[in-house]
Amino acid sequence: MSKKLTRREKALIRSKNKLSSPWASLLSIVIAVLWTVPTMGLLVTSFRQNRMAISTSGWWTSFAPSHWKDFGLGNYKAVLGGGYNLGSYFVNSFVITIPGVVIPITLALLAAYAFAWCKFPGRNVLFVAVFTLQVVPVQVTMIPLLTQYVNWGLNNTFWVLWLSHTIFGLPLAIFLLHNFMLDIPKELIEAAKMDGAGHVQIFLKVVLPLMVPAIASFAIFQFLWVWNDLLVALAFAGNTPATAPLTSRLSDMVGSRGSAWYLLAPGAFIAMIVPVAVFLLLQRYFVRGMLAGSVKG
Amino acid sequence: MSFDPILHPDTTLGKLLAMVVAILLFVGVMALVLFLTNVPKNMPSWGVAALFLLPSIALMCFGLLYPTIVTFRSSFYGRDGQEAVGLANYIKIFSDPHFLQVLLNTVLWTVLVPLCATAVGLLYAVLVDRTRFEKLAKSLVFLPMAISMVGAAIIWKFVYDQKIGLLSAIYLWFAHLFGSSDVQPPQWLMGAPGNTFLLILVMIWIEAGYAMTVLSAAIKAIPDDIVEAARLDGLNGRQQFFYMTIPLIRPSIVVVLTTVAMAGLKSFDVVRTMTAGNYGTSVIANEFYTQTFQYQNTGLGAALAVIMFIVVIPLIVFNVYQMKQSQEVR
Numbered sequence: 001m002s003k004k005l006t007r008r009e010k011a012l013i014r015s016k017n018k019l020s021s022p023w024a025s026l027l028s029i030v031i032a033v034l035w036t037v038p039t040m041g042l043l044v045t046s047f048r049q050n051r052m053a054i055s056t057s058g059w060w061t062s063f064a065p066s067h068w069k070d071f072g073l074g075n076y077k078a079v080l081g082g083g084y085n086l087g088s089y090f091v092n093s094f095v096i097t098i099p100g101v102v103i104p105i106t107l108a109l110l111a112a113y114a115f116a117w118c119k120f121p122g123r124n125v126l127f128v129a130v131f132t133l134q135v136v137p138v139q140v141t142m143i144p145l146l147t148q149y150v151n152w153g154l155n156n157t158f159w160v161l162w163l164s165h166t167i168f169g170l171p172l173a174i175f176l177l178h179n180f181m182l183d184i185p186k187e188l189i190e191a192a193k194m195d196g197a198g199h200v201q202i203f204l205k206v207v208l209p210l211m212v213p214a215i216a217s218f219a220i221f222q223f224l225w226v227w228n229d230l231l232v233a234l235a236f237a238g239n240t241p242a243t244a245p246l247t248s249r250l251s252d253m254v255g256s257r258g259s260a261w262y263l264l265a266p267g268a269f270i271a272m273i274v275p276v277a278v279f280l281l282l283q284r285y286f287v288r289g290m291l292a293g294s295v296k297g
Numbered sequence: 298m299s300f301d302p303i304l305h306p307d308t309t310l311g312k313l314l315a316m317v318v319a320i321l322l323f324v325g326v327m328a329l330v331l332f333l334t335n336v337p338k339n340m341p342s343w344g345v346a347a348l349f350l351l352p353s354i355a356l357m358c359f360g361l362l363y364p365t366i367v368t369f370r371s372s373f374y375g376r377d378g379q380e381a382v383g384l385a386n387y388i389k390i391f392s393d394p395h396f397l398q399v400l401l402n403t404v405l406w407t408v409l410v411p412l413c414a415t416a417v418g419l420l421y422a423v424l425v426d427r428t429r430f431e432k433l434a435k436s437l438v439f440l441p442m443a444i445s446m447v448g449a450a451i452i453w454k455f456v457y458d459q460k461i462g463l464l465s466a467i468y469l470w471f472a473h474l475f476g477s478s479d480v481q482p483p484q485w486l487m488g489a490p491g492n493t494f495l496l497i498l499v500m501i502w503i504e505a506g507y508a509m510t511v512l513s514a515a516i517k518a519i520p521d522d523i524v525e526a527a528r529l530d531g532l533n534g535r536q537q538f539f540y541m542t543i544p545l546i547r548p549s550i551v552v553v554l555t556t557v558a559m560a561g562l563k564s565f566d567v568v569r570t571m572t573a574g575n576y577g578t579s580v581i582a583n584e585f586y587t588q589t590f591q592y593q594n595t596g597l598g599a600a601l602a603v604i605m606f607i608v609v610i611p612l613i614v615f616n617v618y619q620m621k622q623s624q625e626v627r
Contacts, residue, residue, distance in 0.1 A: 021534065028424035028434065031417065035438045035502065038452045041463060045455065058461050091309050095316045103323055110330070111353040120343035126350070133361045135613045137563060139585045139602040143371065143595050144364035157304050158315060167360030170353055199345040200335040228445030230566040231582075235590065242307060247447040251570045254451060261455065268451040272444050279443035283436070290507065291514055 046265035049074035054261045075266040085241060086249065086267055093227055093245040093271075095158055096237075100165035100226035101219055107166065108173035109211065113203050115174070116181040117189055127178070133171040141167075142235050149236065156238035164236055165226050173218060176292055180214035181207065217289030220282055224275055246271040326352070365606075372599035376592075386600035396584070402493050403562065403581040406500065407608075410561035411554045413501045418508025419550070423538060426516055435513065439506035446503060446566035453499045454571055457485040489577035496578055499567050504560060508553045515549035516542060548622045555616035559609060581605055 044059045050070040053062070062070060080087045114120075115127050145164065149155040184207060192202045233248040250267050253260070279286055306312045334340060334348045375382045390396045418438075425434040441449055456463045465482035472480045486492045519542065527541045543550070565582035568574055574583040581601055589598030 024424050024534070028421060028428075031421050031424075032434055032437050035441065035505070037463070038456050038502070039440070039444075042452045042455055054461070056460065058463065058466050060463075060466075088309065091312055095312045098316060099319050099323070102320060106323070106327060107353045107356070110327075110349040114346040114349035118342045118346035118349070120346040123346070126354075130354075130357065133357055135606070135610050136361050136365055137582075137602065137605045137609060139582060140368045140606050141361055141364035142602075143589060143599065144367040145360060154304070158306075158312070159304065159319070162319060163356075164360070167356050170357055171361070174353060198335060198340070199342075199349075200331050204331075224443060228447070230445070230447050230569065231586070234569075234586070242305065247445050247566075250451065251447050251566070254454065254570050255573060261461070264451050265455070268448045272448050275443045275445070276440065279440070280436075287510055287514070290510055 042265050042268060045261055046075055046269050047071045047073070048262075051262045054265075075262045076270075079263050079266045079270070084253075084263060084267075086246065086270055088241045089244060089246045089249045090270060092158075092237075092241075092243055093247075093274075096161050096165070096233075096243075096245055097223060097226045099158075099162045100169075101222045103162060104166040104169035104173050104222060105177075105215060105219055108170055108177050109208070109215070110203075111170075111174045112177035112181050113199075113207060115178050116184075117202070117207075118199065130171055131175050134175065136171075138168055138231060146235060155236065156240070156243055158243055160236050161232065161243065164232050165229070168232070169222050169225070173222065176218055176289075177211070177214060179292065180211060180217075184210050213285065213288070214292075216282065216285040217292065220278060220286050221289050223278060227275055368599045368602055371595055372603045374596045374599075376594040376596050378595050382596065386597050387604075389597065390600060390604065398577055399579045399581055399584045402577075402579060405493060406497055406561040406564055406580055407558050408561075409494075409497050410500045410504060410564070411557035413497075414504035414557050415508045415512075415550060415553050417501065417505045418510075418553070419512050421505070422509045422513035422516055423542065426513065435509065438509055441503045442506040444503075446564075447570050449499055449503050450567045450570035453495075453502070454486070457495055459484050486572055486578075487576045492572065492576055493578050496567055496571055497561075499571070500561060500564055503567075504557045508557060511549055511553050512546060515546040519545050548619055551619040552616060555612050555619065559612050559616070562605065562608060562612070 041059045044062060045054060048054050048059065048062050048070050049072045050067075053067070053070060061067065078084070111130075115123065115130075145160075146155065149160045154160050188206055188210075189202060192206050197205070227245075228247060229245075230247045230251055233245050234251075237243045237245065237248060239248060239252055246267075250264070250271060253264060253267065302311055303315050303318055306315045330348055330352070334345050337344070371378050372386055373381060373383060375385075390400070421434075421438055425431050428434070444452075455461075457465075459465055459482055462482075462485070464485060468482045469480070472478070485495055523541065523545070524537075527537050532540065563582050564580060565586065568578060568580050568583040569586065572578045574580070574587055579587070581604060585598050585601040585605070588594045588601060
């Protein structure tokens, strides 16, 4: 009977040990419910078309069969069209986010490559300096940047939003991509050099393909920061349908129409769809990036 | 020729076009950099580095380094940046009752959010570890990380609503249970000091998923033979948790605590969206925004930003040091 236990059997034994107490199971269920119910409440509300009922009764009352006829897409129609026009803010979020992810990551890849694989005097000092810039809170840079943007006549345009998100993303992007880049075996780079490849060829043909998972991990985070950002948008975008993203519009609607749940609930969900989809599809990279430290404090 | 369609596009198509133009421009610049690097026959290593680093370093000098210096300077100037006022802005922040409240709230955020989020995250990570529903269970708690803080604020504003909120319903249910049938639930977000704690709860709800993910990975990295040995030594679940799990994942716990503390310190979106800092809930990041952009008081705003900066430095240094250690352990 000295057969070795398989991993699965070990896991079974252990999980049995761990959750032998019903209290433990109960506690984990309580936490899971606490973490899910608020979001569910908003989701249910977003489909309740009866505006009277929304603002006078809790969302759970709508589950009674007599209220089922209240469910529908009316709120979504209201918030996407008409005077609220969330659709165009959605476009803005999209237009802000794509370059806001692509540009800093590309720049950071070049910089990380230089730090990882080029020898030059002062390399370590410069790297520490870049790394140190991570400590600068966005707030510290805001007024001088805004002054500059106004001088250029570029404030309230997409261009300064792209520029700002690039700047704020760079230090962490360089640091993390550099860490990932150091995981590439030195021999590969050396071998490519032996074959007569220059830095540009090595960068494009050796390093870049190997960096794809790392890029994906960081890109998800950069994407979430830019898509979900409020502060940068409030400071530089101006609160107009021309440039403002969804977050800034929603925050504004809470202030001005605080109890208009029939607008806020679907609005919040429209803003959530994209990041949640990205999260669910790319969860593996998400966790990887998180463990590597891509969380801005 | 007018640049207006590219600078201020007003149709969806125009916006998308401006985006494409921006990306193409950027690709063009990058191609030029790569081309310039590739042209000389024997480009020295430092030359490659210079070309590869130039765009990033220039941007960071322009957007991070230079503004930091300017902001430090303007924190010693008056509201319009013309008149030097010495330490007056700082003195005001550390003596005016309103700002003392802001500082106190910020301390609460910076301490309570990491402690509670880490506790919940750790507990949950241990509870669901290697159970049948682990993946689903983790996704549920993790999801708030993907939602914007504005979205989270709306979700919870709805829970705290006096008329239709879940919290009010629970309050009434308890009131009925104890026999008082004629009560009104309070205006949750207007009553200090409870409202600050309700806002902090939202942030805990957001950050617990991060804590859980990192700590869960650390728990899984504990070698099987250590767990086996602990079991053979007769440690029960609770003892295993306190005498084996916690000491082994201590570096990860510290990384999570400091990272979430920084998030708590900088929290802006939740406060801005839920109360805009009214009713005694303001924190330093929100006050910065209010002073700078609503009251046009750049001197005071700069001083608040500098304080944030100074508080964040030790946190980040400690965080990076611990992150290195925890990665070595892993």
